Amino acid sequence: MGNCAIVGINWGDEGKGRMVDLLTERYDIVIRYQGGGNAGHTVINEYGKFALHLLPSGIFRKGVVNVLGNGVALDPENLWVEIGEVAGKGVPITPENLKISDRASLLLPWHRELDRLEEARLADKKYGSTKQGIAPFYSDKYQKKTILAGELLCPEHLKEHLKDLLEWKNLTLSGVYGAAPVTMEALENWINTYCEKIKPFICDTGVFLRNAQAEGKKILFEAQLGALRDLDYGIHPYTTSSNAIAAYAPVGSGLPSAKIDEIIGVVKAYSTCVGEGPFVCELFGQEAEKLRKAGAEYGAKTGRPRRVGPIDLVATRYGVQVQAATNIALTKLDVLSDMEKIPVCTHYLLDGKVTDEFPFPTLLEKAQPVTEYMDGWKTDISSIRKWEDLPVQAQKYVEFIENQIGCHIGYVSVGPERDSIIIR
Ligand code: GDP
Numbered sequence: 001m002g003n004c005a006i007v008g009i010n011w012g013d014e015g016k017g018r019m020v021d022l023l024t025e026r027y028d029i030v031i032r033y034q035g036g037g038n039a040g041h042t043v044i045n046e047y048g049k050f051a052l053h054l055l056p057s058g059i060f061r062k063g064v065v066n067v068l069g070n071g072v073a074l075d076p077e078n079l080w081v082e083i084g085e086v087a088g089k090g091v092p093i094t095p096e097n098l099k100i101s102d103r104a105s106l107l108l109p110w111h112r113e114l115d116r117l118e119e120a121r122l123a124d125k126k127y128g129s130t131k132q133g134i135a136p137f138y139s140d141k142y143q144k145k146t147i148l149a150g151e152l153l154c155p156e157h158l159k160e161h162l163k164d165l166l167e168w169k170n171l172t173l174s175g176v177y178g179a180a181p182v183t184m185e186a187l188e189n190w191i192n193t194y195c196e197k198i199k200p201f202i203c204d205t206g207v208f209l210r211n212a213q214a215e216g217k218k219i220l221f222e223a224q225l226g227a228l229r230d231l232d233y234g235i236h237p238y239t240t241s242s243n244a245i246a247a248y249a250p251v252g253s254g255l256p257s258a259k260i261d262e263i264i265g266v267v268k269a270y271s272t273c274v275g276e277g278p279f280v281c282e283l284f285g286q287e288a289e290k291l292r293k294a295g296a297e298y299g300a301k302t303g304r305p306r307r308v309g310p311i312d313l314v315a316t317r318y319g320v321q322v323q324a325a326t327n328i329a330l331t332k333l334d335v336l337s338d339m340e341k342i343p344v345c346t347h348y349l350l351d352g353k354v355t356d357e358f359p360f361p362t363l364l365e366k367a368q369p370v371t372e373y374m375d376g377w378k379t380d381i382s383s384i385r386k387w388e389d390l391p392v393q394a395q396k397y398v399e400f401i402e403n404q405i406g407c408h409i410g411y412v413s414v415g416p417e418r419d420s421i422i423i424r
Pocket of ligand 1: 008012013014015016017018039040041042043044225331332333334335413414415416
């Protein structure tokens with residue numbers, strides 16, 4: 001067993017957090033390699049229930065070192081609040097078990113403000129942003145107009161750099177959006193309130209990881225969101241602004257030489273999607289409400305009701321392919337236990353033709369789902385821990401998905417708790 005990435009196959013919220021929490025005992029290091037504080041990885045364990053936004057899900061395991069890689073949107077304000085909340089429930093968080101890459105860029109206060117201003121300008125054409133500043137942050141990162149975490153350790157240089165960025169950013173804030181400019185005083189206050197607090201965690205994680213690799217330590221890469229929200233491979237423009245695919249893990253983690261031996265793709269037993277954008281298999285009305293309630297499908301960060309639908313095998317197959325998944329964790333199978341017949345979207349109908357290929361994003365708006373129905377099992381499966389104890393209809397459902405997506409389903413999750421899992 002070597003390194004492993006745990007990634008989302010669909011639109012996010014597949015249950016990655018619970019899988020990372022389950023599997024961290026096998027690994028020495030857990031790295032978040034992309035995305036920001038807009039994640040909501042729900043974890044339920046002996047410390048309680050958590051929705052982790054930026055902290056890697058290995059934070060609960062003794063002896064595991066957690067790394068925030070250079071690919072993340074490092075929001076010092078959110079991170080410091082989150083550290084306080086998690087540590088407040090008795091979880092030790094120290095520079096020994098949490099390391100922040102000195103090459104991670106800081107999400108600055110104006111990123112959140114710009115996100116809000118742009119969504120307001122777009123009005124009914126909005127992208128459905130969580131307004132955490134992620135898109136403005138990544139645009140600035142690629143323009144090299146951000147501060148690296150390591151610059152916090154060089155105060156004289158930091159002040160000059162902040163001044164330059166402030167001057168530049170105020171041109172956009174007031175010139176383009178007519179908003180109030182940010183003052184240097186406010187920025188320095190923010191630095192003193194939040195950035196000072198996270199300074200002890202910042203280090204050269206590249207050296208740490210290269211040494212760990214040389215010692216044969218095992219690494220788990222944790223992704224945010226899913227393949228369909230990947231900046232390059234997702235449903236543009238309703239994607240996130242970073243690469244959520246496993247191929248980006250070595251780059252965003254700070255260990256570009258890392259070899260990933262196993263890629264566990266997390267798939268939900270039905271579909272959910274937060275925010276705007278095409279969602280071909282979407283259910284509406286009572287049917288949707290019932291599924292949403294059964295699965296408690298409300299955003300971990302925003303509380304927004306998630307859009308729901310049957311499992312979409314066209315999108316899932318594509319997700320498996322772009323993630324290059326080697327194994328699948330199918331989550332929330334227990335949520336379907338009440339259904340007499342379970343709908344499954346097997347193909348799309350596009351321009352009068354049936355297809356099993358995931359279309360170019362613009363064409364998705366026109367695609368219609370082709371749905372089949374499978375027998376339900378109508379019995380509570382949440383206490384089952386062995387494959388052979390699952391009702392035969394549930395086994396058939398899992399096997400059908402497995403055949404359609406072309407990847408082994410090695411884990412079947414039947415509840416949110418750490419041990420509610422069937423390993424095949
Ligand atoms: P993530 O962002 O991919 O980690 O997923 P979320 O945390 O946003 O959403 C997954 C939700 O489903 C969380 O509330 C989990 O506690 C819950 N969950 C995960 N696996 C299961 C499962 O097998 N059954 C049930 N009922 N809930 C699950």
